[in-house]
Amino acid sequence: MQKPRRMTPNVAVLFHYTHQRKGSDEGMPLVPLTQVLGEAVKGGYGVGAFNCNNMEQVQSIMKAAQECKSPVILQASRGALKYTNMVYLKHLVQAAVEEHPEIPVVLHLDHGTLEAVKQAIPLGFTSVMIDGSHLPFEENVAVTKEVVALAHDHGVSVEAELGTLGGIEEDVVGEVQLTDPDQAAEFVERTGCDALALAIGTSHGAYKFKAEPKLAIDLVAEVWDRVHIPLVMHGASSVPQDLVAEINKYGGKLEATYGVPISAIQATIKYGVRKINVDTDIRLASTAAVRKLLAEEPQKFDLRDYMSAAREAMTKIVSRRMHEFGCAGHAFDYKPITIADMKVKYAQ
Ligand code: G3H
Ligand code: 13P
Ligand code: ZN
Numbered sequence: 001m002q003k004p005r006r007m008t009p010n011v012a013v014l015f016h017y018t019h020q021r022k023g024s025d026e027g028m029p030l031v032p033l034t035q036v037l038g039e040a041v042k043g044g045y046g047v048g049a050f051n052c053n054n055m056e057q058v059q060s061i062m063k064a065a066q067e068c069k070s071p072v073i074l075q076a077s078r079g080a081l082k083y084t085n086m087v088y089l090k091h092l093v094q095a096a097v098e099e100h101p102e103i104p105v106v107l108h109l110d111h112g113t114l115e116a117v118k119q120a121i122p123l124g125f126t127s128v129m130i131d132g133s134h135l136p137f138e139e140n141v142a143v144t145k146e147v148v149a150l151a152h153d154h155g156v157s158v159e160a161e162l163g164t165l166g167g168i169e170e171d172v173v174g175e176v177q178l179t180d181p182d183q184a185a186e187f188v189e190r191t192g193c194d195a196l197a198l199a200i201g202t203s204h205g206a207y208k209f210k211a212e213p214k215l216a217i218d219l220v221a222e223v224w225d226r227v228h229i230p231l232v233m234h235g236a237s238s239v240p241q242d243l244v245a246e247i248n249k250y251g252g253k254l255e256a257t258y259g260v261p262i263s264a265i266q267a268t269i270k271y272g273v274r275k276i277n278v279d280t281d282i283r284l285a286s287t288a289a290v291r292k293l294l295a296e297e298p299q300k301f302d303l304r305d306y307m308s309a310a311r312e313a314m315t316k317i318v319s320r321r322m323h324e325f326g327c328a329g330h331a332f333d334y335k336p337i338t339i340a341d342m343k344v345k346y347a348q
Contacts, residue, residue: 004064008278029097031104031336033127033157034194037230037274045326046269049073049232050318051279053080053112055092057287057309060314062096062103068319068328069106073127073275078116090123104336109157111276117147120155121154126339129197133161137183144191152192155339161201161273162187165235166208175201176217178200185226195230198223200268202235202260205243206280209258217267224272233273236260237280241316243288250291259304267297269326276325282314289313 040047050061052074065072074096076089084092093107108127109120117128130147132140139216144160151158163179179198188196200216202208224231239259247254265276294300320329 013279029101029336029338030093030107030124030126030326031071032155032339033073033106033108033159033275034342036073036104036106038275039071039330040327043231043326043330043333044269045330046233046265046274046276047073047319047327048318048325049075049108049110049275049277050279050282050321051077052073052089052092053083053209056311057282057314057333058092060097060282060311061318062100062105063311063315064106064318064322065103065115065331066100067315068322070327071106071325071332072330073106073108075108075110075277076125077110077279078112080291081119082327086119086123094124097346103331104334107348112147114143114147117150121151121156125156125265127157127159127163129159129198130193131161133164133199137187141190143185143195144187148192153340153343155343155346157194157342159195159197159232160187160191160193160324161197161199161232162233163242165199166201176203178219179182181219181222184223186230188227193229193253194234196223196227197232197234198273200231200233204235204280206235206237206239206254206258206259206284208235208239209322210256210259211219211258213258213260213264214258215264215268217264217271218270219270220273230274231268231272232277233265233268234277236265237278237284238262238265238274239280243281243284246288247284247291250288250295252287252291258300262290266324276321277329278318278321281317281321285312285317298347 052058096337097105106127107125110129111131112128119126128151130144133145148158153263162184164177167175200219239257244254291305293306293309
């Protein structure tokens with residue numbers, strides 16, 4: 001009989017990744033959002049959902065998750081899909097789960113349309129957001145129902161949104177409309193969505209508030225009482241003042257601005273928010289690091305120098321958020337399932 005060949009450690013690791021970690025339809029052992037948020041409901045914590053557009057962002061978010069032993073939601077906007085030509089993003093995330101096989105990772109489409117959902121599901125996304133918040137109620141119900149049917153048929157989770165945020169939300173011009181709890185109950189009942197994004201006074205981007213903000217925190221408890229599905233907070237960046245100052249110190253021109261205080265986010269987590277979307281803080285951290293490095297060492301021109309600085313800064317802010325949201329330490333609380341498992345559950 002032929003003696004089995006001994007593998008070098010690296011080959012053995014690669015073998016393990018490629019042969020043991022296959023689970024989902026796409027060979028990516030990604031986890032559905034419903035499981036990650038369901039566990040967060042049980043544990044009473046929030047899970048950070050971090051936007052990513054390139055390798056350094058994926059790496060820094062994953063490094064933070066590994067160090068914090070935290071489940072994580074990697075989310076890609078339609079802009080990110082366009083920027084990465086989709087296939088790069090898919091393989092970046094595949095690399096991430098291969099490198100960190102023990103971390104529960106959700107790949108989520110942020111602010112999707114029906115068209116984007118149809119692109120994301122075959123790419124291996126385990127969760128999609130259908131953002132019909134700018135539509136009249138009945139149209140939002142109709143498109144969300146259509147997405148729920150399509151996504152659940154593949155075991156993919158669905159986040160929907162009711163109410164409108166302030167600021168620069170896609171396709172939304174006009175005033176902020178806070179989520180109505182009665183409408184939320186009807187919406188969830190009629191659509192069967194798995195998670196609901198609320199409008200409680202936040203907005204996207206760096207320019208959220210001109211002074212200390214007031215959020216409709218009680219609304220979270222009112223909605224949770226009626227819908228009992230995990231709630232989502234968009235526009236949750238805190239816009240750290242030290243990062244704004246650092247950017248401006250090294251040549252940036254950001255205006256005075258305030259984000260969402262961490263204490264306010266923690267209050268919403270107490271009342272039922274389980275997914276917390278953060279993009280702007282990562283943009284600020286990376287920009288500050290790149291500006292600082294290039295200003296202090298103007299002789300440098302190797303992209304790896306300033307992207308390494310950016311990567312380190314992004315890991316730091318994401319780790320901080322994982323501790324503040326309470327998801328740190330929860331990566332190994334449960335055995336991850338796949339969308340194939342969810343498909344069976346939805347069919348029941
Ligand atoms: O909610 C929006 C996110 O911050 C994504 O922004 O569309 O520029 O990628 P983006
Ligand atoms: P921020 O702009 O506050 O980071 O919000 C991001 C977000 O809501 C992504 O969907
Ligand atoms: Zn958002």
